Amino acid sequence: MIKIPAYLKKGDLIGITCPGSKMEQAAADYAANVLTTWGFRVQMGITIGTGFHNFSAPDELRQEELQDMLDDKDIKAILFGRGGYGTICIVDNLDFTKFRKHPKWLCGYSDITVLHAHIHQRLGIPTLHSVMAGGITEETHANKYVHSLQQALKGKAVKYNAEPHPMDREGQATGLLVGGNLSILANLSGTRSQIKTKGKILLLEDIGEYRYHVDRMMYNLKRAGWLEKLAGLVVGAFVQGKETNTPFGETEYEIIQHLVEDYQFPVAYGFPVGHQVENYALKLGVPYELKVTGKQSSLKEITK
Incomplete structure (x- = not known):
C-alpha cells in the first residue's frame, strides 16, 4: 500500500535546503516570500547562500541538514533550492527511519532525481517532481507551472x-x-x-x-x-x-x-x-x- 505524505494546510512549515550545488541567498529569499503568500511558513537551511567549490557546503554539512529536515516532524515538506550535482554523494548516508514513519513531500527535479528514485524503490513513498526554489522568480511566480506546485502540495489531483x-x-x-x-x-x-x-x-x-x-x-x-x-x-x-x-x-x-x-x-x-x-x-x-x-x-x- 502506498503511504502518501500528508498534504499541506495553511500555516504548515516548508524547509528549503541545497543537497547539491549552491544557490544565491536572494533567490531563495524571493521563493520563500512567495511560499508565505501561499499561506506556508518557511525554514531556511544554512546551506542556502553558502558555497564550497561548486557545492552549497561540504558533504557532511549537506547531509546533516537534509537529515535534520527529514527527521523534523514540524517540517511538512522540503523544497530543494536547486539541483546541479551532489545528492548522490550523500544519499547512502541518510537514515530514512523517521521519514518512513512520518513521510513528507520532497519537492524538486534534476539532481533530486536521486532521491525520487531511491525513496520510491527503497521505501515506496511518493515524492514531487516539481520546480525548485531557484525556479520561483519574479518572472515565473504567477504562472500555472509554479502554481501547480502549490496545488500539488495542497492535495489537488491533476x-x-x-x-x-x-x-x-x-x-x-x-x-x-x-x-x-x-x-x-x-x-x-x-x-x-x-x-x-x-x-x-x-x-x-x-x-x-x-x-x-x-x-x-x-x-x-x-x-x-x-x-x-x-x-x-x-x-x-x-x-x-x-x-x-x-x-x-x-x-x-x-x-x-x-x-x-x-x-x-x-x-x-x-x-x-x-x-x-x-x-x-x-x-x-x-x-x-x-x-x-x-x-x-x-x-x-x-x-x-
Whole structure:
C-alpha cells in the first residue's frame, strides 16, 4: 500500500535546503516570500547562500541538514533550492527511519532525481517532481507551472494535457509514475536505487547533454531492463543539447524513438516537464492514466 505524505494546510512549515550545488541567498529569499503568500511558513537551511567549490557546503554539512529536515516532524515538506550535482554523494548516508514513519513531500527535479528514485524503490513513498526554489522568480511566480506546485502540495489531483507531437505513439496506459532526469537514472543503473519499472509509466527529461551521451544513456536503460514491460513513456524537455564537431545525426527525441521502437507501450513526446519554464508538478510514485491520441497527450492522476 502506498503511504502518501500528508498534504499541506495553511500555516504548515516548508524547509528549503541545497543537497547539491549552491544557490544565491536572494533567490531563495524571493521563493520563500512567495511560499508565505501561499499561506506556508518557511525554514531556511544554512546551506542556502553558502558555497564550497561548486557545492552549497561540504558533504557532511549537506547531509546533516537534509537529515535534520527529514527527521523534523514540524517540517511538512522540503523544497530543494536547486539541483546541479551532489545528492548522490550523500544519499547512502541518510537514515530514512523517521521519514518512513512520518513521510513528507520532497519537492524538486534534476539532481533530486536521486532521491525520487531511491525513496520510491527503497521505501515506496511518493515524492514531487516539481520546480525548485531557484525556479520561483519574479518572472515565473504567477504562472500555472509554479502554481501547480502549490496545488500539488495542497492535495489537488491533476490532469495535464499536452499538444500532440508528430513522434507520439498512441495508446493508453495506467501505472505508477516514476523517473526524472535521464542522466541521473542512467547513473543509478545497477545500484540499490535503480527503479523496477515493470508496469509503470517512466518520465524522462534532461539538459545540456551531448547527443551521443543521450544515445549511450538510453542504451544503458535498455540493457539494464528499464524499458522491459514498461506501461508507458513520457518524454519531457531535452534542452541545450550539444553536438560534437561531427553531428550525431539524430535529435534527442529521434534517439529515444529509435531505442523504444521494439516495444509497444504508448509514448508522449514534448510533455511540459523538465528544465524549462513549462514544468508541471508531478507526484511520483502514485498511479496515473496516460492517454496518447492524435489530438493530445494527457496524464491524469488516479485517486481511487
